[in-house]
Amino acid sequence: MKMYGALLSPFVRKVAVVLAEKGVDYTPARGGPGNTDPEFLAVSPFAKIPAIDDEGFCLADSSAIVHYLEAKYPAPALIPSEPQALGRAVWFDEFGDTIFAASGLKILFNRVVGPRFLGQPGDETIALEGEAELPRIFAYIESVVPDAGWLLGETFTIADITVASMLCTLRYVGHGPNPEAYPRTAAWHARALARPSWAAVEAKEAALMQRILPDLVPV
Numbered sequence: 001m002k003m004y005g006a007l008l009s010p011f012v013r014k015v016a017v018v019l020a021e022k023g024v025d026y027t028p029a030r031g032g033p034g035n036t037d038p039e040f041l042a043v044s045p046f047a048k049i050p051a052i053d054d055e056g057f058c059l060a061d062s063s064a065i066v067h068y069l070e071a072k073y074p075a076p077a078l079i080p081s082e083p084q085a086l087g088r089a090v091w092f093d094e095f096g097d098t099i100f101a102a103s104g105l106k107i108l109f110n111r112v113v114g115p116r117f118l119g120q121p122g123d124e125t126i127a128l129e130g131e132a133e134l135p136r137i138f139a140y141i142e143s144v145v146p147d148a149g150w151l152l153g154e155t156f157t158i159a160d161i162t163v164a165s166m167l168c169t170l171r172y173v174g175h176g177p178n179p180e181a182y183p184r185t186a187a188w189h190a191r192a193l194a195r196p197s198w199a200a201v202e203a204k205e206a207a208l209m210q211r212i213l214p215d216l217v218p219v
Contacts, residue, residue, distance in 0.1 A: 004031030004040055005049030007205040008112075008172065010101060010165040011062035012050040016204075017161050018066050020197035022073040026052070034118055063093055066158055078158045085152050089159045092151055096162035100137055104166055106130030107173045116213065134175060138182050145188040156195065164192040171218030172209075 003019075003026045005012035019026055031040040032049050044051035044060040051060035052068075059065055070079045080086050107130040110122035141163065145151060151159040167177055167189050179186035192198055209216060 001026040001055070002029050002043075002053045003027070004029045004043060004051040004053075006030075006032065007201065007208055008108075008169065009049055010104070010162075010169040011097065013168060013201060013205065014062050014096075014158075014162050014165040015050045015052075015065050015069075016201045017165065017198055018069055018078060018158070020200050021076060021078060021156075021161075021195075022069060024069070024073055062162075063097060066093075078156070078161070080152060080155070080157060085157075088152055089157050092159035093162045096166050100163065100166045103130045103133035103137060104170050104175070106133075107175065108169060111173055112213075112216065116216075131175070134170075138177070138185065142182045142185045145184045147184060147187075150188075150191075156192075160188075160192055164189055164198075168193075168218070172216050174219055176219055 001024065003012070003015065007013050007016060029040070030037070031044060031047070031051060033047055035047055040051070041047065043053050043058040046060070048060040050062055050065060051058065052065055059068055067079070070077070080089055107127045110124065110127040114120040114122045150156050151163070170176060177186040177189050193202060
């Protein structure tokens with residue numbers, strides 16, 4: 001399996017952690033906005049990342065890919081089947097990919113991706129807008145994470161992966177979970193990153209960032 005996109009993206013990281021949890025190897029490949037490589041665009045016509053090519057089966061969008069992987073590699077299960085748990089899992093996946101990402105990526109794009117990768121000047125007004133939106137989001141996360149375990153109880157699921165992945169990305173712009181303001185969130189995030197699957201992804205990400213942006217240190 002080949003996966004297009006960089007681990008700085010919360011969406012690419014999300015799929016990388018799912019693959020690691022399921023013990024599935026992949027080959028990383030370049031792709032993303034502005035990439036006009038015909039090979040990449042054949043896999044992801046709208047340049048959306050992540051995108052995968054699994055022996056000729058091509059798919060883009062992190063949630064679509066996660067559902068595909070869950071069906072192909074059902075163990076360990078990362079999407080629950082019980083109706084209420086399933087509904088909550090879908091909600092947290094959507095929350096992480098839309099509400100949370102919409103605010104966080106205003107900061108990341110305008111301070112890192114645009115100026116550092118795409119040669120576009122960032123709009124600091126939009127970045128500050130994103131920062132102003134974060135406290136409400138962090139307060140919500142703090143209200144739903146448990147003192148122990150995971151968002152849906154005792155089982156680690158896609159809910160944890162999606163929300164924690166966005167928190168990982170925010171560390172690159174100085175907005176990781178503050179343990180003083182959001183102690184449950186910080187502890188839960190640390191538990192997620194301590195999992196062997198996530199530790200393996202973190203090691204790959206650290207090596208990549210050291211190579212392409214050595215001055216950008218997650219905090």
